[in-house]
Amino acid sequence: MKGEIFDKQRVISFSDAVFSIAITLLVLDIVAPTYKELKAADTLQILQNRIPSIIGLIVSFIVIALYWVAHMRIMKYVSTINKKILRYNIFLLFFIVLLPFSTAFYVRGFMLKGPFAFYCFNLSAIGFFNYLLNIYIPKKEKGLTGITSVLAKYFKYRALIAFIIWVLAGIFAFLLPMFARLLFLFIFILEAILVKIYKKKLISEKTIV
Amino acid sequence: MKGEIFDKQRVISFSDAVFSIAITLLVLDIVAPTYKELKAADTLQILQNRIPSIIGLIVSFIVIALYWVAHMRIMKYVSTINKKILRYNIFLLFFIVLLPFSTAFYVRGFMLKGPFAFYCFNLSAIGFFNYLLNIYIPKKEKGLTGITSVLAKYFKYRALIAFIIWVLAGIFAFLLPMFARLLFLFIFILEAILVKIYKKKLISEKTIV
Amino acid sequence: MKGEIFDKQRVISFSDAVFSIAITLLVLDIVAPTYKELKAADTLQILQNRIPSIIGLIVSFIVIALYWVAHMRIMKYVSTINKKILRYNIFLLFFIVLLPFSTAFYVRGFMLKGPFAFYCFNLSAIGFFNYLLNIYIPKKEKGLTGITSVLAKYFKYRALIAFIIWVLAGIFAFLLPMFARLLFLFIFILEAILVKIYKKKLISEKTIV
Amino acid sequence: MKGEIFDKQRVISFSDAVFSIAITLLVLDIVAPTYKELKAADTLQILQNRIPSIIGLIVSFIVIALYWVAHMRIMKYVSTINKKILRYNIFLLFFIVLLPFSTAFYVRGFMLKGPFAFYCFNLSAIGFFNYLLNIYIPKKEKGLTGITSVLAKYFKYRALIAFIIWVLAGIFAFLLPMFARLLFLFIFILEAILVKIYKKKLISEKTIV
Numbered sequence: 128m129k130g131e132i133f134d135k136q137r138v139i140s141f142s143d144a145v146f147s148i149a150i151t152l153l154v155l156d157i158v159a160p161t162y163k164e165l166k167a168a169d170t171l172q173i174l175q176n177r178i179p180s181i182i183g184l185i186v187s188f189i190v191i192a193l194y195w196v197a198h199m200r201i202m203k204y205v206s207t208i209n210k211k212i213l214r215y216n217i218f219l220l221f222f223i224v225l226l227p228f229s230t231a232f233y234v235r236g237f238m239l240k241g242p243f244a245f246y247c248f249n250l251s252a253i254g255f256f257n258y259l260l261n262i263y264i265p266k267k268e269k270g271l272t273g274i275t276s277v278l279a280k281y282f283k284y285r286a287l288i289a290f291i292i293w294v295l296a297g298i299f300a301f302l303l304p305m306f307a308r309l310l311f312l313f314i315f316i317l318e319a320i321l322v323k324i325y326k327k328k329l330i331s332e333k334t335i336v
Numbered sequence: 337m338k339g340e341i342f343d344k345q346r347v348i349s350f351s352d353a354v355f356s357i358a359i360t361l362l363v364l365d366i367v368a369p370t371y372k373e374l375k376a377a378d379t380l381q382i383l384q385n386r387i388p389s390i391i392g393l394i395v396s397f398i399v400i401a402l403y404w405v406a407h408m409r410i411m412k413y414v415s416t417i418n419k420k421i422l423r424y425n426i427f428l429l430f431f432i433v434l435l436p437f438s439t440a441f442y443v444r445g446f447m448l449k450g451p452f453a454f455y456c457f458n459l460s461a462i463g464f465f466n467y468l469l470n471i472y473i474p475k476k477e478k479g480l481t482g483i484t485s486v487l488a489k490y491f492k493y494r495a496l497i498a499f500i501i502w503v504l505a506g507i508f509a510f511l512l513p514m515f516a517r518l519l520f521l522f523i524f525i526l527e528a529i530l531v532k533i534y535k536k537k538l539i540s541e542k543t544i545v
Numbered sequence: 546m547k548g549e550i551f552d553k554q555r556v557i558s559f560s561d562a563v564f565s566i567a568i569t570l571l572v573l574d575i576v577a578p579t580y581k582e583l584k585a586a587d588t589l590q591i592l593q594n595r596i597p598s599i600i601g602l603i604v605s606f607i608v609i610a611l612y613w614v615a616h617m618r619i620m621k622y623v624s625t626i627n628k629k630i631l632r633y634n635i636f637l638l639f640f641i642v643l644l645p646f647s648t649a650f651y652v653r654g655f656m657l658k659g660p661f662a663f664y665c666f667n668l669s670a671i672g673f674f675n676y677l678l679n680i681y682i683p684k685k686e687k688g689l690t691g692i693t694s695v696l697a698k699y700f701k702y703r704a705l706i707a708f709i710i711w712v713l714a715g716i717f718a719f720l721l722p723m724f725a726r727l728l729f730l731f732i733f734i735l736e737a738i739l740v741k742i743y744k745k746k747l748i749s750e751k752t753i754v
Numbered sequence: 755m756k757g758e759i760f761d762k763q764r765v766i767s768f769s770d771a772v773f774s775i776a777i778t779l780l781v782l783d784i785v786a787p788t789y790k791e792l793k794a795a796d797t798l799q800i801l802q803n804r805i806p807s808i809i810g811l812i813v814s815f816i817v818i819a820l821y822w823v824a825h826m827r828i829m830k831y832v833s834t835i836n837k838k839i840l841r842y843n844i845f846l847l848f849f850i851v852l853l854p855f856s857t858a859f860y861v862r863g864f865m866l867k868g869p870f871a872f873y874c875f876n877l878s879a880i881g882f883f884n885y886l887l888n889i890y891i892p893k894k895e896k897g898l899t900g901i902t903s904v905l906a907k908y909f910k911y912r913a914l915i916a917f918i919i920w921v922l923a924g925i926f927a928f929l930l931p932m933f934a935r936l937l938f939l940f941i942f943i944l945e946a947i948l949v950k951i952y953k954k955k956l957i958s959e960k961t962i963v
Contacts (some may be wrong), residue, residue: 150851151779217877241379345687365577663797
């Protein structure tokens, strides 16, 4: 029903639990060697065979950790959880839950275009609902919980960068495969630029992010 | 012992943890493709082969998420956890824990009647204990925690709708298989009607749900 | 170092998380049918083949749930977590973590004596550390947190019953296998007797358990 | 952005969740016997075949439990979570998440040098980030949250011991395999000595650790 308000503490602890379980389940995808493999190969070879799995674990671990940090960052400014925030949050968590599968799919077909594009689709879906939270919450709270209009813009662009880069990576997966796989580096570059632009403004407003 | 009271905070956080683990374990049922499958099929075909699994994930994810929301909704009005609430809650969690198995069973036998009926049985068992919580808590709290008699009725019927629809879906699984699979849509229709009926009454009582 | 005190809130939430994960992992042991099995057998037969797994899930679910309830019950009376409580608690959690394995072992060898005895050993180990917590905490708190000497005795015997019954079940597994498997029913009978004995005393003390 | 502060409660509950999930996932590595194995071997033989797995579970369980205790110990003295603490904490959790894989790898190649060295590498990586937290937090808090300079030194050396021992165990894995496997016992010996040295100083300062 409209106007309904949910327990913020529970929404946050449920989200934290989903983030933490998904991040820990990632390890299940790195298969322990069989006795046969242990006889045929030494430790370095066994680890070499798992390079795609290990890259997958590292990338997805960083992605989940960063979205969890983003979740902490924006939820700090929420006064009450209404139905819309709850819904966006549940969709966000759905794509977090899907990530261990996407990671495993991408890792198995490490050199293929399709699985990588699917992985990018998953990441951009997470990015999309994070973006929705980051534009809706400042609008809802109207500056009363400490989000100034400058901070709101900073949050918006920050969320937008990750979303767009993963969409682009998904598209370029088919056109320029190697470029697509390095595209995520632009997230860090663009975020660094964003921080540079907004730092002064935020300090002059005395807003500590 | 009768009259015993339990730590509400712990009961809620334990429940949240079980909900979140069950919802995240669902992804384990979508099997990552083998190298053999990756060679024989392209990404779209691989995803097509997983349509039952993905539908299973989506449906069960939504189901668990909605019962978690229902749990938040009713627990807001609980002052103390007595033995009866604790027991209903543990039974509810048992059938939440069972859901990843029921989902996998239903997904494997996607076109079969039996596995779908078993899945409906699991969902109606969750619905049943949710219903028990929704009728017992208003009775126990006697309006002192903010549940008016109108709100109590609204909660009761809301919980009843989902329970009855899943029981019916389980029965119709054998009589009208395709109809049974679409029956869950009635939950949303009936809930929309219920909201329409109770909205005015709840507003006139100044009860924000 | 002696005298060190730990964050009670964290110890409890960590314990709750371990209890809830172990209880949810139990479902992984009920294997979803393969396509081959689905073709050869109908739903009832498939479920019949899983009767040991389902019994294992139900029994271990109840056991973990009851020890979690016991944990809530005794921890309510703890003022501070010292090293000794922390240690007993970690040992208790170790045997909770082991339970999904013991359950799977017992379920696979459902009619065998050894696996059942191992399962009983696991349950009695959980019971043992629960017992240690139930005798140490009243001694440590010296009645200051609300544990009267009558209540302390009630807690002690209650914890003792479950421990002894599982030890006996493990021993009788080799002597009277069928009797051993029904022995756990005595836990409920003896607890009911215990409640009868202590109820009046506790009420006369105005101690609501 | 520099100066950003994160929700301490969420960082701690997320960490607790990761610790507890990793510690519980360890059990998945002890494989339940197949029906074939159950027919060919009795319970004792089956358990004997799992001695490496069980040792792996016990060692890794203790390791995770001890680092969780260390996490509780140091986090008690943190006033606010800044970016640096958050980052160290996320790296620490990464290597906690990796541990179920390292444990499985080490257990499968129980008598081999390489897998054991990899396991030691994982443990020393955990130890390294624990060490960074233990030297950074006292520096950041400047004694305001109760860490005296004596206590800071005690924390530093305590974290250093475990880190160095696991590095050494990794190196000796190739030179003196049997010695390397017993080296961890020095952690307990050196910590006992450390406690002896610092006990008086801490008591004279009235610092209860």
